[in-house]
Amino acid sequence: MGLELYLDLLSQPCRSIYIFARTNNIPFEFKHVELFKDSVLGKKPAAAASGAERPRTGPSNSEGAGKISLLKKVPALKDGDFTLAECTAILLYLSRKYNTPDHWYPSDIKKRAQVDEYLSWHHANIRANAPKTMWIKVLIPLFTGQPLPSEKLQEVMEGLSASLKQFEERFLQDKAFIIGSEISLADLVAIVELMQPVGVGCDIFEDRPRLMEWRKRVEEAVGKELFFQAHEMILNVKELSNIQIDPQLKEHLAPVLMKMLK
């Protein structure tokens, strides 16, 4: 049994891993996890646990993912007996094991440090805000039946704007890519995150020409077709609104989601 990657392409970290593996021709078995069908963000709802509702799709990959990724369902990697969670860890493992081209995670210790620095900063900044746009515009209304709270959205967009400003001024600056003239893991991790708000109709690239140019370069570097294939789901996320959500699930999750709003 070869390399298995447990992924749901609605999730940003999953997309970065998917694109990285595909663009580097790393052979793997795609284990599709559908977070919103089998469980929500890796938490099995109480209703399902009591046997009230069986997942719609037969034996699910989320169980497989759940067994190996003890803390979060996706992304998760299984390589023989070795299992791994956490996006950064997975990306680095793949780059090392498959000896991907140096520019992804340069052997020059200063350039490498700059990738590490970005990946660390990204977690607390871009990743803190960008995903919330999806929660607020799509998921929360979907699960709670309540309309989207526009002041909350504004708050999130403001936070995101502040992070984007730093991103441009401190990390990207006038370079082609974050650490210079070639794409690295830093750019990949950044771009998939920034596509999340785009998917829900908050086009953050619209008034930011420098960011837009960078995005184009990243798309070309990984391959436009692959990029769009990876983003197909999130760019059609409004389809999610048509999913029939089990009413018990809705009831169980609504208070949790409302809490998340705060």
Added chain:
Amino acid sequence: MGLELYLDLLSQPCRAVYLFARCNNIPFEFKRVELMKGERGWEGAAAPRRQRAGGSCPEFRKVNVLMKVPALRDGSFTLAESVAILMYLARKFKTPDHWYPSDLQKQARVDEYLSWQQAHIRGKGSKLFLSKVLIPLLAGQPLPPEKVESATEELNVVLNQFEEKFLQGKPFIVGNDISLADLVALVELMQPVASGYDLFEERPQLAEWRRRVEEAVGKQLFQEAHEEILNAKNVTADKIAPELREHFKQQLLKQVN
């Protein structure tokens, strides 16, 4: 000019960098930054007024435009983010392999922990410290007990995960030797300890691990690095720059709510 490390030992990531450099005998100039006084790292002078607030907790990062500590300057090369700094030091000074093993799978385990811990051990440990010490200090009164209780509960959830998923009864997180993962984990756990919550008391596995980590780093060095934070409860409000007090208070309250 050699290596400079800009640090405030009240901050967990700073302690990790400090301990790592010292116990590996990496020569550096200690540039002391006092966040409470409104000082910043080497970029402080150039920063716009809006960015003046300092702070050592992850929640604070959201409002603080750029975390100024820890920061490294090596000639003209500058670097922020503790994990990036630790790895840079490990590579540049070729520290013993166990810190960041060259074995693919062990290395991945260290990466996995360092990534997970940000939102979990670091997040919840800081939150408890904020709730028990920093906010009451700035607000002049304690937070409602339910807030402290809920922060304590959240910390316990991640402590359980830490013991069950990462430590798993092993001597160290990645097996038989200390690594960056253990160092980063322990300095973070000392933050809630410094707030008066002895999380090691009812967790013997964790207490044993702590002893091992302290020994591996050097007990005296470890105590020295933690002296300030362990006296944090004795800090009085007058030690905090007045213009920062109100600003800090508002930002911190937002983060725990």
